[in-house]
Amino acid sequence: MEPGEIHALLGENGAGKSTLMNVLYGLYQPDEGAILVDGRPLRLKGPSDAIAAGIGMVHQHFMLVPVFTVAENVMLGAEQVKGGIAGLLDRRRARREVAEVSGRYNLRVDPDAVIEDLPVGIQQRVEIVKALTRDVDLLILDEPTAVLTPQETEELLTVMRSLKAAGKSIVFITHKLGEVKAIADRITVIRRGRTVGTAEPSASRDELAALMVGRDVRLTVDKQPAQPGKPVLEVAGLVVDDDRQVRAVDGVDLTVHAGEVLGVAGVQGNGQTELIEAIMGLRPTLAGTISLDGETTHGWSTKRVLRAGVGYVPEDRSVDGLVKEFSVAENLVLDIYDRPPFGKGLSLKPDAIARSAKERIEQFDVRTSSAEAAVGTLSGGNQQKVIVARELSRPLKLLIAAQPTRGVDVGSIEFIHSQVIRERDVGTAVMVVSSELDEVIGLADRIAVMYRGRVIGVVGPDTPREEIGLLMAGITPDTAPANPHEGNAAATPNAGGTAPAPEGPGNEDEA
């Protein structure tokens, strides 16, 4: 790393980027090897050593205490105190410091705001302020754009440029090619824990993608135009709270027709999870109605919803989708174990279960040593295929897939996408919820964008990314000046005066 350099670390999910950086930040201890700073080897026993050595990190999952104010979070661990041994907090000074740093780099952070009330983009800037007040020279940004809207991403890149201008070095971890090309000075590609190459930002996307995944990949989904039929799922005026009794879904109206894919786009945490859970009967609805094939599902148990012909690929497969200790075969019948031919009365029919497992493992290309292997031993992609196999083995009216390809390798992504489209083509209504905009655009026939618990707009898949991005940020064509395209153009100078890079993050690829 050189001073004032932005160095991108590119690699697929699970390639070892975050682990490497956690070692650099002192959170993990290296088994072997050394870290050199200014030519001297550095032993990091913990994050405080890293901070002392001038290394700061913005984690993928923010390290902010939600119930604290910005100033409290920033001062934590490096508190300015007065009153000697009593250690009274000098809040005024902390507030001033936050205001000063945030002013210097144009971060616009209010020191007195409480973290949990702030949008994710601002929380991220709080993290940056936190690092900057500790006088770091090297800032590690771990997947900083994963939770941002395209517009917030553009702002972040502007902030990174101004940090670079101030002589700070930045390590930028990502798997999004567009962003890398837009901002990096140098690119290191990591695959399966090894450096597989260094590239200049002038390298083409295809070269980078090939380096990253080790083979050529196709990034689009093949499909025919949809032939929507009658409405299958109708949601009207739905209101749902999250676990903390905070309103998460705030009056949502949605319709999904047979034979179409409705994509639900939105930055994570805008009520998508709660919406699905409410439809599945996993979360009480406070108001509004959900009807399935014209029948209202109010008060239905989840089992009844499933039996009515709803397939569900949950967001977090390891928590909600599978019983990790159970075998692949057992996981494949979790939904219908009590129905013939798999069960009768009090007993299970192991033969029938094993037979059907074998068929489905083949049909869905699940790579496992045997049907008896515990599902937890499979790779993420194959675990996901087990879930998809289970859900698609029943006759469905509606398929709900939440983040169907999160943390899944490229090969499995293609397979899962093709399965989803096949299900659509046999006339099932499909709802795909994803925070990856490319996935939504690739799969969906219509896209509903959620923002703060509401569907802020429903658009076609040919809508420009920028327009969807604006919607994800809560800006509808009505509130933005003139049409959304102009709105975006007007916003860019506002965000720092830098012209957008030719290959801006507005159209990054998912590899």
Place this chain on the structure above:
Amino acid sequence: MSTTAVPEVAVTAVDEGFWTRARKAGAVLLALGVLATVLFGAFATDQQARFTLSETEGGAALEINGTVGAILFGVIAAAAGAALLAGVPKRWFTLLLGAGLVAFVLSFLCWQVSAAPEGRNFMPLVNVLRGTFILALPLTFGALAGVLCERSGVVNVAIEGQMLMGAFSGALFGSISGSVWVGLVAAAIGGAFISLLLAVFAIRYLVDQVVMGIVLNLLAVGVTGFLYERLMATDAEKYNSAPRFGNWEIPLLSDIPLLGPALFRGNIFLYLGLLLVLVIHLALFRTRWGLRTRSVGEHPTAADTVGVRVLGLRYRNVIMAGLVAGIGGASYTLALYSFTKNMIGGKGFIALAALIFGRWSPTGALLAALFFGFADQLATYLGAIGSSIPDQFLAMLPYLATILAVAGLVGKVRAPAADGKPYVKG
């Protein structure tokens, strides 16, 4: 593009149905009020119910005719309930509920006091207030121990055991040395011993904290019970006759009517308890230690990444909690009684309830402890005036109040987010 102001969307109002929380509380209160009006009004006698401002029958007093009082306050309680049932703005909820409950208790008292035999038909408010504080004191210490522990993310179910061990070591070492101060220090160390075990098993060995707490309570009962039999029961003179702290009268303040005799003529534990509430409250919200404690209880990983030593801080806080609980235990043996087997008798668990009822804040814990203390004191008082209510029911009163308070009145409470979750790096 967060530069463009996003219009704050109004949150859709949800029709929660007719039976909102306020309405349910209102219905209960209305029923209680009607019950009070009819029943208490019928049972109350035409005697005056006197609430004297002193410790005796004489002196200034608030007086009301028993029947009139019981009916009047009953009607007030019913009215408050009816108002809640009819639907009032949210901000009035606490006020109306509080007023209604107080009126219900007053109606009850009017009946009880007026129906008491001649010569005992008065209520000395000084005594009741002082008794409330005395009974609330161990709860306050216990709840403070809970605050220290749980704010840093360790569930402390072992308060009972810490207090018991404190009471025991206070009595033992106080007796042997003949010094109250040695006893006090020993009590604190005794409590800290139990909490050290909690810390080691919960923080180092990641044992389930609730299970560990229960086990430690049993351990404390067993160890102190055994040693009591072996030492104290055989030679009480030598091992179980600790000197006691006397009452210290604070000049000037103790002359304030009502409050003075109740609050400023107490023993060291009363002053220490109130001081600790104040100190811990300030420390928790105004100092570096407090900020770090709360961060560790809410999001230990975040604290770790900025260089806060999570485990060290938890150890320290858990042990401090033991010191405080131990002193709470000593408030029995070094001021009131000699040690007996299992003498804390569940007060540690009520302290846990006070902690939750007080929403994990030191001042809240004090108020909750006073509430339970009052219920306890009321039971004692009613026993003394020969109430027609059977003893057994009176003895239930504090526990009944605990259940009602924790289940019904607390509402939505947010515990520290990492409370009870062991922290493992990485």
